[in-house]
């Protein structure tokens with residue numbers, strides 16, 4: 001993308017540069033507070049600190065999620081057309097793509113719930129990669145649609161993996177996060193997002209997951225640990241997520 005990041009972000013980077021130390025760092029409480037505050041203010045959802053895990057870009061995280069939960073021969077459902085890396089994340093691990101085409105009706109995409117249920121029943125995919133809002137098209141899913149997606153995942157034992165990176169790109173209408181109370185069941189839900197689209201920070205490879213269920217989260221984190229996804233890129237969350245005072249005065253662990 002070609003737009004300049006907001007002045008507050010650039011100012012934060014300047015202060016990090018002027019501080020002049022670029023060594024290893026850590027996710028201090030301020031990181032979690034910033035995520036919780038952003039999600040509350042921007043999307044009216046209550047996220048608990050324990051749900052949040054730092055990741056190195058949403059696309060990489062889709063790959064790690066497949067590695068954590070699937071074995072070769074399993075399948076991942078996705079609503080096509082969809083952002084290419086969704087399929088790559090599955091195929092690169094020897095996992096099948098279960099494509100579920102969106103229907104075009106009244107000039108907008110619709111989920112084909114009859115076909116979805118048939119496919120879930122027949123193929124029992126391990127994961128459903130759900131793009132919300134959807135890319136391509138920017139289709140914003142309604143709470144009722146998300147609830148239906150979640151109900152189906154519950155019924156067929158599929159983990160719902162929701163990519164919300166376009167949540168801040170709403171030109172018309174209201175984004176509904178899957179974490180909205182009463183929307184999606186929390187025990188089989190993985191939500192992935194990043195500031196990368198809204199603030200044009202993709203090159204800094206900083207993102208995070210929100211996973212309410214303990215055992216799901218543990219399994220996910222084990223996969224990250226296997227790949228040493230631990231300490232953050234100081235610029236990736238320096239000012240956006242983290243008051244600069246902590247960058248300057250916090251110690252590394």
Ligand SMILES: Cc1ncc(COP(=O)(O)O)c(C=O)c1O
Pocket residue numbers: 057058059060083131135163165166193194196197202206207
């Ligand atoms: C649906 C979707 N997910 C993820 C990304 C990339 O996110 P990240 O930079 O956090 O890997 C994009 C970028 O266009 C996208 O459209």
